[in-house]
Amino acid sequence: MLNADAWARLGELFHQATELPESERTTFVHAHAGDDPELQRELLALIAADTDATRRLRDPLQHAAEATLRASDPELPPGTRFGPWALERVIGSGGMGRVYLARRADGAYEREVALKRVRTPALDARRHGHFEYECRLLAQMQHPAIAQIHDAGIEPDGHAWLVMEYIRGQPISTWCDQHASSLRQRVELLVKAGEGVQHAHQKGVIHRDLKPGNVLVGNVDGQPLPKIIDFGIAVETDAEGEVSGGGTPGYMSPEQARAGSEADARSDVYSLGAMLHELACGMRPQAGTVLAPSQCLQALPAQKQRELAARRATTPRVLRRELCDGVDAIVLKAMQAECSARYESVSSLLDDLRRWLAHYPPRAAGRVRWLAARKFVRRNRLVVSATGVVAAALVAGLLVTSWSLRQARQEAARAKVTSDFLASVLDSVDPAISQDLDKTLMLRVLDDASKRAGRELAAWPDIQADVELLIGINQTQLAAFEPAIAHLQVVRTLAGKHPGLLEFQYLRATQVLGDALVGAGELQEANALLAEGIERARSGDPEHLWLAYDMQSRLAMVLSDLGRPDAALREAREAEAGQARLLPADDQFRLDAKKRLANILSSTGDQLQAIALLRDILQRRTHLKGAEDPLTLVTRRDLAVAYLYQRDFAAAEAQLRPVVDAYERLYGEDNGYTAGARGLLAGALRQQGKVEASGPHYRAAMEWSRIHSGPEAPDTIVARHNHANWLLAAGHAEESEREQRALLEIADRVFSRNHPVTAEILRGLAEAELALGHVADAHLHASAALQAMREVYGDDRGDPLRSVRETLENVEKARRKNDAPRQREHR
Template sequence: MLNTDAWQRLTDLFHRATELPEAERITFIHAQTGDDPELQRELLALLAADTDPTRLHAPLREAVKVAAQASEAEVMPGTRFGPWAVERMIGAGGMGRVYLARRADGAYERQVALKLVRATALDERRHRHFEYECRLLAQMQHPAIAQIHDAGIDADGRAWLVMEYIHGQPISAWCDQHRVDLRQRVELLAKAAEGVQHAHQKGVIHRDLKPGNILVAAVDGQPLPKIIDFGIAMDAAAADDAPGGGTPGYMSPEQARPGNDTDARSDVYSLGALLYELACGAPPEASPVPPSRYLREQPPARRAELAAQRGSTPARLRRALRDGLDAIALKALQPERAARYASVSSLLDDLRRWLAHYPPHAAGPARWLGVRTFVRRNRLAVAAAAAVAVALVAGLAATTWSLREARQEAARARVTSEFLASVLDSVDPAVSQDMDKTLMLRVLDDASQRAVRELAAYPDILADVELIIAVNQVGLEEYDRAIAHLQSIRSLAAAQPGRLQFQELRAMQVLGQAYLLSDRLKQADATFVEGIARAQRGPAAHRWLALDMQSRRAWVLFVQGQADAATRLAREAFDGLSRQRPADDPQRLDAAKRYAEILSTSGDYARAMVLLDEVIRQRTRVHGREHPQTLAARRDLAVARLQQRDFAGAEPELRQLAAIYERLYGADNGFTVSTLGMLGSALREQGKVREAGPYYRATMEWNAARYGTDSFSAVITRHNHANWLLADGQAEASEREQRALLEIAGRTLGRDNHVTAEILRGLAEAELAQGRTQAARVHANESLRAMRKVYGDQNQAVLRDVRDTLAKVEAAALAEAGAR
C-alpha cells in the first residue's frame, strides 16, 4: 500500500506524464520510478485508464504486465502450500502467478493449478475476505467451471488458491486453431455463459472474463469450455468495496471508473466482448461497430483469413453476423449497464434463439431478419412444400405449374416452401376448426402418389414431402397412413447412407408419436429409444431431437406406470432443451407441458402449475389466448386444479374453455367433448351430481365410438362415468362398469398401472356402498399396492385418495362389528 508521501509523488508524476506525448511516457516513467516498483505500477495503471477507460495501448499494457510480474519472486519447485507442492510456473498475470502443482502428502495423486495471489493484491482487510470468497467459490459445481480444491494463506501472508488443472487453450485460440465455424463458437460461448450464470446464482461475479480465462479442452472427444481464475471474483454483496479488476479490452467501462460500482452486468459486457472476438477476430474497440461491419472494413486478405478460420466465405460470414449476432454483441457491449442485457440469463436466451434460428430479442422488430431465421429453423429440401402445393392445386383446379418447373425454380422454392408447409398445417384439426377432412385426405393421398412417381430421382425432396404428408395425417388421426409414409422415409434413408440423417430422425420422432397416439405403446417406446440413440450420435445440430424424443418417451413410460423413470426423463429433457432453446421455442414448451402433466398426476402440483403458467404466458405472447396450443396449456392447468381438488377453481376455467372450443370447432369435436368431461368431474366433486351426468355420458360415448372401447381414452372416460354412477346412487351399475373396466385395463395396461389402481379403488367404493365390506377391503388394498408400485411410498398426495377409501372401509367394518 502507498503511504501519504508516495500518493503525493504519484499525483505529481501523473500530471507531469499526461503533459507528455504518449510515445515519451514510458521512458519518463522508468526514469522517475525505477527505485519504487509499486509506485511505477500504480502510475502506469493511472495513465492507462486516463488514456482509455476500457483499453490499454500496447506499450502501456506491456509495461504494466512486466512491472507487476517483476515485483514478486518466482517460487522454487518443491515449495509447499498446505498439502500441495509446486512443480513449475505455467502462467502469470496482474493478480499473481500460476504454478503446476501436485498433491504431496500421499493422500492421492492429482495435478492442479496453484495460484499464488500477489502480496500487494490483498491488504489485511481483503485477506479475511479472500478466505470467505474461497469458501464461496468451492460451492460452485458446474461442468463449465474449473473446480476449486483448496485455498489458504501461508505463514508469510501469501494467499494461494488450488483449482482444477485444465490442459486446454484459450477459447479464441482453440477456435482459430481448429477452424471452428461460427455456430460452434457460439455454442461454446453459450456453455461458458451457463457457468457464469451458475456463479451469479451463487452470488459470485467473475469480473475478468477473457479468452485466457475460458480454456477449451476435449472431454470424451467433445470440446468443453472451462472458466478459470476466479482470483478477482468477488461476492456480489461485497463488490462495492472491491477493486475494479478486469482486463482492458474485455472489462466493462464501470470497472475502470472510480468507485467500482460493478454487478453481474459487468460479466455480461465481458461475454459480449468475447462474442465479438469469436465472431470477427478482434476484441471490441471503445465504441465498437457491429462485427459484420468490422469484417467488411478489413483488407481483403484479412477478411478471407477470418472467414476461412470460421469455415466460411467473407460474404456468408457477414450475412451470418447480420442475422442476429451483430445485435446480440452490441447490446451486451452497451457502455451504460441499463442498456445491456439485464442478466447473463437474458443474454443466454438470445444466444439460444440465434442457435435455434430465431431472431434474437436484441434485434427488435427486424422483419427481414425474422423471415430469414424462420426459413433456417424450418429448413426443408429445396422444393418439398412446393411439390405438395402442386398436388394441392392439382386436386382443386387446373394449374400451369409442374414439379419439373418447381425444381428448376429451386432458389425461389426454398423461400416459399416454408410458407406453403405452414399452409398445410391447417389440416390439423386443432387449427382447421373441424372442417370436413375428406377433401384434405384426398389431396394428401394425391400428393403422396405423385411424389413417389415424380420425385424418385430426388430422395431428399421425396423424404420431406413424405414427412409433411405424415405430420398432417397424424393431425387428422389417420395413424396407419402416417406410419406407412414414415416407414417409407426410413427406407429412403437406409438406401442413402449419411444423406438423410435429419429427415430420418424427424420421421422417428413423428413415428413414435403416431404409435403413442394410437395406443401402441411398446412400438412407441422402441422407436423413441432408437431415435434418441441415433440423435445423440449424430451432428450437434440434431441433438435437440434426442431431448425432444426423450420427453415424448417419458410420457410413454408414464402411461405404462413407470412414474419415477418418466419423471426423471421428463425433467432431464426439459432441462436440456431449456439450455439449448429459447424460452418461447415450441419444443421447449412442449417438453415443459409434458413434464408438468407428469408432475401434476404424480401429486407435485406446485411445480406443475409454475411450469404451466409459464407455458401459457409464452404461448399467449406468441400466438394469442385462443390459439390451439395456448388452449391446450390452459386445459392442462385446469386438470392440475382438478387433481389438486380445487374443483371450484377449475370449474369457471373449464366452462370458458368448453365455450371457446365449441365456438371454434363445434360440439362434436374431441377438444370440446373432453373439456366438458372434465367439467363434469368438477361439478360432481362439488355435489352437483345431476348437472354432471350428461357431460360424463357424452364424453364416454364419443371416445368409445372414435377410438374403440379398449383405447386408453375410452377406458379413462368410462371409469369417470362409473364414478358418476356411484355418486348418483347407482352402486350396482357402477360396480358392473368398474369390473368390465378392470378386465380391459388388466389386459391392455397391466395390474401395476395407476389407471388400473384407480379402477380398483372405484370398485372398492361401489362394493362398500352396497355393504360388501370384505370385498371392498381386498380391492382397496390391491389398489394401494399398485399405487405404491407405481409411485413409491413417499408420494402422499397420490396415495391420499386410496387411503381415504381404506379408512372408510375400516370404519364400516368397525361399525358392522359393533352392531353384531
C-alpha cells in the same frame, strides 16, 4: 497512390490477414484485394514486413521473458509447504506467477487444489494489508461459475500465495470448438460465466483479466459448466506498490492500457464482449480496431468460413445471419472504446444476451424493424407436434425467398418486384407494438400480405406461389387453419395453370395442406390428399422423392389418428427407411420421420424401441439446435409420452418438468405447447399418487384447449377426459361420471365407437360407475371399451388393451362379490 477509402480498407484487411496462419495470408490477399493491384501490393508488403519483424523479435523476446521468469520465480520442488498445503507439480504459469497442483498435507481432509504463488516483490506492511483485504473480498464470492478461494497467505520473505479450487476443464473457446458447440450454446455458456462476473461485482471485486483461458469449461453431472479463475489478478501490485491494471491484449479494455487509468466494472464488460467476439467468429478482436463478428467472418476465404461455421455446427450463411441478428450489435456495444458508451454493467450486457437467446432484438441493436420482425417470428415458432413441421419464420422466409430469386434467376426486374413487395410487408411490422401482441400481430401481417399477394403479384405466378406458400405455412403454424387451407389451395391452383413451372411448390403446398387439414379436424380429407401427393411426388422428378417419403410419414400419423395402427406403423417404417437412404443422419426431415415412427411405436406398445429412437433424436437435436429449441423440446416431450405409455411415470415427470418450464419461459402460460405439456405432466403426477399437485395442470390444459380449439376438438375431448379421470382420483366420482357420459356422446359423434379415444372414455366411465357401486353399468361400459380396442388393435396387441382389461377385471371381481350373497341365499 491510395486514397482515404483505400487506406481504410488496407488497415482493415491487414488486421484480418495477420489473424490467419502465415500459410493462408497470401490466399486471403488475392481473394480480398485482387480487384485492386495497388492495394494488393501494399497489403503484401505490410504483411511481409510484419512477418519478418515478428520472426526477428519473437525468439529473443521469448528467451528474455523465460530467463526473467526463471530468475524471479524459480520452480519450487514437490513437497514444498504453504501452510497446510503441499505442492505436487507445476500446472501453469503466467504474468501473475506460477500455478501448482497441491494437496492438503495435514491430514484434515483430502482435497486437490491449485496454488498460485504471486510473482510480486515482497509485500511491505501497507501492501500486506491491501492483499489481506482483497483476499477477504475473494473469499466472499460463492457462485457456481467462480472457482472458490480456499486459503491465502504470505511467506516469510513477503511473497503472497493463493489456494483455489482446481478446475478440470478447458478454455471456453477450446471446449466449444472441440464440441462443435452452436452459437446459441456458446452464448448460453458465456451468460453463465457472466453471471459469475456479475456476482463478483456485487461483492466489490473486478476481474481485470477476463479471457478464454480464465474461463474453464468442464462437465458437471453431464452438463457443461464454466468456471472463472484468476480473480486473484486484482491483488497483483507493480514495482511502486500500486494495484496494476492487469489484462491481456485483445481482451483488455483501452483504459487498462493507459497509465494511471482506473479500471472499473465496465472493463470486465469490454472483456466479455471480446470473448463473445471470439466465440462468435473464431477471431480475437484487434486492439483499437473492433469489427463486427460477421464482418470478420465475411472477410475470410471461403474454406476458412466453412471450417469456422462447421465448428459451430452450421453453415457460413446461417452463421452470418445469426451474427447479424443481434450478436454483432451486442459485441460492438460491449467493446466501445469509451467506458460511457458501453453497457453500464455486466447485468445490462447479460440482459441483451438473454434477449437474443429468447429471440428478442437486443437493445443494443436499436429500432431495426426487420430485426424485430424476424426475432418475433422466431420466438413464436410453434412446431406442429403431430407432424413435426420444421418451423419457417415468416420474415426470414420472405427474405430468403427474395435472395434465392435474385441468385437463382438473375432477373433484375423480377427481383425488384419481389423485394419491393416483401419490403412493404416488412414495413408494416412495428416493433413498438410487437411485444405484447405477438400472435395477433403476425396474423395481421399475414392477412395484409395475403390480400396484396394476388393483386400485386399476379403477373409473376411463380413469385406469387412462393409468397402464398409462405403465408400458408405460417398460418398453419399459428393454428389459423382455415385461411391457411385457402392459401395453400391457391398454390395448387396456380401450379395447375402453369404445368411444370410450379411442381415443387405444388408438392410443398400439398405437404403442408395435410397438416392444416389435420389441425382443422378433417382427417379423411388429409388422408386422401397426402396419398395423392405421395403418388405424384414418386412419379415425377427424382429430386422430389424425399417429399414423397415426408408426406408418407405424415400420412402415418393421420392413419394413427384415424384408429388404423397397423397401417400407420407400416407407412411410418417405410417412410423412415426411405429418408434414411436419401438424407444425412442429422437432416431435420429425416429426424422428423424417425420421430413420427417412434411416436407410433410408442402408442402401439413397442416402448423400448420408441424410447431408443427418441433418445437418439433428442441427443442430435440438442447438439444441433440447443436444449430449448422448439424441435428439441417437442422431442423431449414425446420421449416423456413414451415413458407414460411404458408406465414409467417418474421418468416421464423428469422429462416434462424442464419442458413445461422452458415453454412457460419462451411462450408464456397462455400457449398451446405450455398447456399440452402441463396436461402430460399432470398424468405423470397423478399416476404416482400426487393427485393434488396434478389438478391445476389438468385444469389448465383443459381450459386452454376448450377456449382456443373449441368444445368438440379432438384435443379438447382428450383434455376433458383426462380431467374427468382426475376428478375420480380426487374423490369426486359423481362429477367424474357426469363428465365421462357427456364426453361419450361427443366422442361417438366425432370419432365413432371403434376409436381409441372413445374406448378410453368408456373405460373411464366404467371406473367412475364402479366407484359409485353401479356395477352392472360399469360392466356394460368396460366390455364395450374392450370391444372397441379389439376392433382397433386386434386381440394380440397387449399394451393398448392392458388398461381396459384391468378395468374389466376389477368390475368382474366386484360383480362376483355382489353375486356371492345371493348364491348363498339360493343354497
